[in-house]
Amino acid sequence: ETGVTQSPTHLIKTRGQQVTLRCSSQSGHNTVSWYQQALGQGPQFIFQYYREEENGRGNFPPRFSGLQFPNYSSELNVNALELDDSALYLCASSRGLAGDPTTDYEQYFGPGTRLTVT
Amino acid sequence: TQLLEQSPQFLSIQEGENLTVYCNSSSVFSSLQWYRQEPGEGPVLLVTVVTGGEVKKLKRLTFQFGDARKDSSLHITAAQTGDTGLYLCAGLEEAGTYKYIFGTGTRLKVLA
DSSP, X not given: OOOOEEEOSEEEEOTTOOEEEEEEOOTTOOEEEEEEEOTTSOOEEEXXXXXXXXXXXXXXXXXXXXXXXXXXXXXXXXXXXXXXXXXXXXXXXXXXXXXXXXXXXXXXXXXXXXXXXX | OOOOEEEOSEEEXXXXXXXXXXXXXXXXXXXXXXXXXXXXXXXXXXXXXXXXXXXXXXXXXXXXXXXTSSEEEEEESSOOGXXXXXXXXXXXXXXXXXXXXXXXXEEEEEEO
């Protein structure tokens, strides 16, 4: 069983640019959640995709957007990058909506993409 | 906005000692999870507690969910160097938004 994978591992961008981060969910999982983890902080929920639709969003501006594909892999797009967007971006996959008791609430995280905005 | 505060932020102890990490909020959560994260990796789920007052044990780790489902604790008995890492609690918001709120984290270092 393949775990959650993310690409790229590291990325350096300039303020104002756009970036796309990718996540492949674990086999059998149909839900992907994205989180931003600033240095020294806990992860912050960006949004969740369930069966190709956004289902739940955190306090992030519209320049953070996403997609989920029919194979349940997902992309996170960030436009007009700001210095404060520098962080570790994590995706997590689950068999159903994260927090669904029928899935035992389990979500599995990938290793993350470290984004640096200069 | 619901917040989860963890204490202590940092903890450095000798191998064999016991420790407790706390996760507190003024809000009620429908469930709460504990994760451990190591450098360069994503968080790994340790346990999920759902019922107020619930206690779960995972080898030397004991997790408790507060009666009011607003707080939780993680107790480690006879810490080992392999326990070193960042411990995160995450509460699931009520109202079915499926949004996990993560705590600020406790960085544990166990010295040989």
